[in-house]
Amino acid sequence: MRTSRPPRRPRTSLRTRLAALLTGVSVAGALLAGATAAHAADAPLRDLADAKDKVIGTAVTGSRLTGTYGEIAGTEFNGLTPGNAMKWGTVEPVRGSYDWAEADRIVEFAEAHGQQVRGHTLVWHSQNPSWLTNGSWTAAELGQVLDDHIATEVGRYEGRLATWDVVNEPFDEDGTYRRTLWYDTLGQDYIARALTAARAADPAAELYINDYNVEGVNAKSTALYDLVRSLKERGVPIDGVGLQAHLILGQVPASLQQNIQRFADLGVDVAITELDIRMQLPATPAKLAQQADEYEAVVAACVAVSRCTGVTVWGFTDSDSWIPDVFEGYGAATPYDEDYAPKPAYGAIATALGGTTTPPPTDACTAAYTVTGQWNTGFTGQVRIACSGAALSSWKVSWTYGAGQRITQSWNAGCTQTGTQVTCSNAAYNGSVPDGGAVTFGFNASWSGSNPVPTVTLA
């Protein structure tokens, strides 16, 4: 960490965050139901991370920050990275015409929840607007475009973001510079130029270079190491390196901690910025257990090095992961499944952060209630009935609504509401829940004022 810089923002206390939660109507109705919470760590990941002065972050999609997604993002993580919202193509699709809606939403959410934000990303070869990639630029023109973009975007959030991934993915696998618009037009000094512009626009933000396949000691990470050393020698502002860590099950580099340590010894911070561990589908208990061990190893490697500032997962739920879109047949890469149930990897992260987890009950069927989407007057919810060591041939789930919510529609179950009392029974086709299986039903309902989550009973 730099010495001549303003100190990091004070960490927000649990009490402050709770107050923010309770006054935020949009999230007040999204608390996790008991059955899901019972699978979670005994303390939220963010409290464990705070106690170790580390970041446990997640990439997020702005439009999804309500309901259970928003609840988990807000309560389990102390850092957020916009997955796409701050990329050039998102914020300036037309030259000079900016769209900050999703980025603003994420920053405001983070501030309401006492979280730090990692800005991602300013200079990259991908997800750029066509006016930029199709333009024909002289070096002078493109340099100015770059300076202006950084001044505008970093300036907009000055003082509010902890960190920027200023330059993303500058190297090829063999450690040579990636041939991009930036490199081809401006030469390798586009990197120093971008860092200098970012420092000018927000002197308090920590400035990083971020790349993938640089987690272990190899040609690419050594090129990054040499670049950082030379930038520091020249007095170019560089505060840290981001190791993305898009990993494959069974392939966590053995030299991860050694690599983190060598950057730390060079005098920069290190962050694991985009962790996910993908596996060939289907996910099996054995693969999920191995994945948990590997998540634990990655987080533990960061915890072991004081200059490793923390770990961000690239989406916390499998329903918000880039993997299935890009790697056919692969998935299940994040710590929560598509229904927001914590996977073994979640408990493993908690363990690496010094926490404990209460294992889910065995020999039981449980019901978990989640709010999957919420708007002004209505919301969509779902209940997942899962069995482990037991089985059901029919089921009935009931709960009491405490704040005037009313079911308007249901699917995959027959629901009735009398006063505050809701009872939902299986449809003709989904009464049977086998050992190791699960059934989900959904509903729409109205709410106003607040939307607290009820405790559900399974009969």
Ligand code: G2I
């Ligand atoms: O590719 C994985 C990550 C590698 N490191 C840099 C990250 O910025 C990158 O993130 C991913 C996002 O997670 C994806 O969500 O970057 C992708 C683009 O390279 C993102 O994918 C894009 C899709 O390609 C678009 O079709 C889609 O419109 O996401 C867009 C928004 O959902």
